[in-house]
Amino acid sequence: MNLPNINEARKRTKEKVNVYYDKYKINDKLKSLGKNKKYTILTYGCQMNVHDSENMSGIMEELGYTKEDNFEKADVIILNTCAIRENAHNKVTGILGRIKKLREDNPNIITVFAGCMAQEEGIANMLKSKYKWVDIVMGTHNLYSLPSLLENAYKDKKQNIEVYSIEGDIIECLPVKRDSKYKAWVNIQYGCDKFCSYCIVPYTRGKQRSRLPKDIIEEVKKLKEEGYLEVTLLGQNVNAYGKDLEENYTMANLLEDVALTGIDRVRFVTSHPWDFSDDMVNVIAKYDNIMPYIHLPLQSGSDRILKKMNRRYTNSEYRELFNKLRKAMPECAITTDIIVGFPNETKEDFEETLKIYNDLKYDLAYTFIYSKREGTPASIMEDSISLEEKEERLQRLNELVNKYAREANEKYLGKVVKVLIEGPSDKNNKVMGYTETMKLVNISADESYIGKIVDVKITEVKTWSLEGELV
Ligand code: SAH
Ligand code: SF4
Ligand code: F3S
DSSP states (O other): OBOOOHHHHHOOOOOOOOEESSSOOOOTTGGGTTTTOEEEEEEOSOHHHHHHHHHHHHHHHHTTOEEOSOGGGOSEEEEEEOOSSHHHHHHHHHHHHHHHHHHHHOTTOEEEEEEGGGGSHHHHHHHHHHOTTOOEEEOSSOGGGHHHHHHHHHHOOSOEEEOOOSOOOEEOOOOOOOSOSSEEEEEOEEOOOOOOTTOOHHHHHOSOEEOOHHHHHHHHHHHHHTTOOEEEEEOTTGGGTTTTSSSOOOHHHHHHHHHHTTOSEEEEEOOOGGGOOHHHHHHHHHOTTBOSEEEOOOBOSOHHHHHHHTOOOOHHHHHHHHHHHHHHOTTOEEEEEEEEOOTTOOHHHHHHHHHHHHHHOOSEEEEEEOOOOTTSGGGGSOOOOOHHHHHHHHHHHHHHHHHHHHHHHHTTTTOEEEEEEEEEOSSTTEEEEEETTOOEEEEEOOGGGTTOEEEEEEEEEOSSOEEEEEO
8 A cells, every 4th residue: 555645746856757668568477467347437637637537548458358338338437637626526436436336236346536536635645545445546657567556456345545655757669549549638747836826736747847849749640641631749838858968959849740740630738828939939930830829827917826826937028928929820720718706816916817808818628616635735725705796807808718718719701621530510510620729620521531621711700619511
């Protein structure tokens, strides 16, 4: 048993990051562990969490399990949890109740509790005392040990908690079963060292560490050979990519090298405004296959709150970067994340957020009410703002988000844009895909176009999507 520990999780040392190519190994006996058995993975988190699920799917298939969409029919249920806000917690406790019921009929179901929530001290303790029937609790650092944890679970019915609060290594060569045949997630960086005062991620994912450039480029080349059209480079602060590498190699270098593989579309998330270099701006503007779409979390428009958040930029520094991007790439779509109701956010602070939003007119924003995360510095800050007030602010902000989302979409009416068609749309006889700027388009076309990048004329505009026809 290994329990998480927040004080360990907080530590950052100068220790070298190890890269392992052989941590994940399975023998022939394990390859039939899942014979005639089915697995479901329920995924609750961000893109990194989604990609971890793809790795776990890859592992489960190598063990001989087959995928089952309905968790009520699965022999192994894996919860890949997220800890970013309270509502992520609530969803998971709800599902645990339903699994407990299923186990009354079938005690052989194996439950695996994985992901960021498992990295939280309080959660691990709760599982240990209140949910003893959960077979395996594992965190974000040891995906490679899933086979041995499952093997043990069949032998020994006792709960096994294996969560490590470590800075973390880089584990290469995990199997992967991707959800899409056209778009692929590619990790370029793990962890986070920014320690924004409200955020749990630096504690659940360990220190910021960059994958080696050669391993990333090799993965992208292989994806291209397999027919993938788009890669999204993943990290919590991709702009800081390379800062921890021995060689002098930056995010701008990586973007250029990935673009030069010739893959049709390159995307990247998330960009913290802090490390966005001019070199990066130039490279993004230079290559046609680096998509003109940037997600640039603002969090708040108030300098006072930004400081308390430990975001390391001011309102005017943010604006300067935003305008630089707009100038270099006038067609570029820019989206953001905003937290309302940070501890003691005043009306004036919130007005600053509305003001910058009105000035910058984002393409879209993901907006959240601040959620207190145990162990973070913000969790002990005094907060006298009522939830009701916070909800009202969120609603006011969302009205702006909708207004400008629609305005941004209206610019597309009558234009011809490139769309990667991904699959059937919810609507009859239509397919759907995304523009280079990440706008969702529904298109009247048959399914033979799926997996192709086509020219589409936009014929109708809605707040959240566009309608178009092939040209
Ligand atoms: N690394 C990214 C953000 C990852 S988390 C960045 O810094 O840009 C995604 C978003 O969740 C954040 O941008 C923030 O807006 C929101 N978030 C994080 N912690 C939160 C909390 N405690 N309460 C509410 N929203 C939060
Ligand atoms: Fe969280 Fe800040 Fe790191 Fe983003 S940069 S993951 S918000 S600590
Ligand atoms: Fe959630 Fe962990 Fe991602 S907390 S947002 S799954 S890094």
